[in-house]
Amino acid sequence: MVPVTYETGDWRGWRDAAETALYGPRGFYRRPEGPAGHFRTSVHASRLFAAAVARLLTSTAGSLGLEEPALIDVGAGRGELLTGVLAALPPGLPVRAYAVERAARPAGLDPRIEWTAEIPRGLHGLLFANEWLDNVPVDVAEVDAHGVVRRVLVREDGEERLGDEVAGADADWLARWWPLGEPGTRAEIGRPRDEAWAAAAGSLASGLAVAVDYAHTAGDRPPFGTLTGFRDGREVRPVPDGSCDITAHVAMDACAAPGSAELTGQREALRRLGVGGERPPLAMASSDPAGYVRALARAGEAAELTAKGGLGDFTWLMQPVGRPLRDWAA
């Protein structure tokens, strides 16, 4: 790519370009069909996911002695997860449910769910963010032919070129979390995600903050980054014109608060919350045929949520806030 030494005109860093493309007035996430119109998250894959989050909320409330815990869903889509959790909760546990979302409240949503653009502060309970951090826009850096790390600039049609040398806090972030070496190698500068996550988790007075996303950690960084696009269920070239999702895997170890946070694979996290892919015993097919079919369907859905090479590879960042929790899956 040809380096340029100015950052003006149509050329912008990816962070700026994606911010407009996803959340501007014509932004991808402002569209009426919502994320579910373009890709399938764990929330859409099965109600078992919401049931597991309900279990996590119940155990968090039990551990902290909360009579009316808050459940804050950050990047709530169209409120699908909260709707599922409210349906799955045991009777008798009142919950204050908040959907934090940049898009407008969908018509017909359960009136118990408060819809807000800002994360509420000072609450006690569970803050959950499924596939939110990967949509927090980040800049991209690339090493030029002389070994200089430069910011990648992009035009609305997706054409790229290299801009100024990465300096200051972004350079410090790269040195600490994603050092680059060879010409042509690339990294997404995750600093805005670290900050977004610290602010989200820090908004809780006490409880558990959980981010779930496709992620990587030091030693496992992809040499050319992961920036990509999605539209109508397909992976596409990332073009920041509002026509597609723009996403990149999350450097989750950089987001995690040192000391208190735990990183767990989705397969293991869901197993601890009671979601496994075991098939029902064959004998059940004759003793309880309807129950067998239901159990078989559940096993199939659990298998999708925990599949290797699929949703099971997602990372759960579990961060206790305020007071230490007993075992989060107890």
Ligand SMILES: C[S@@+](CC[C@H](N)C(=O)[O-])C[C@H]1O[C@@H](n2cnc3c(N)ncnc32)[C@H](O)[C@@H]1O
């Ligand atoms: C990939 S979708 C995930 C939706 C849902 N959590 C799910 O798992 O199906 C990401 C969502 O995060 C929302 N979002 C991104 N940044 C946000 C912010 N700063 N505040 C609130 N919502 C945000 C987007 O509008 C979008 O609906």
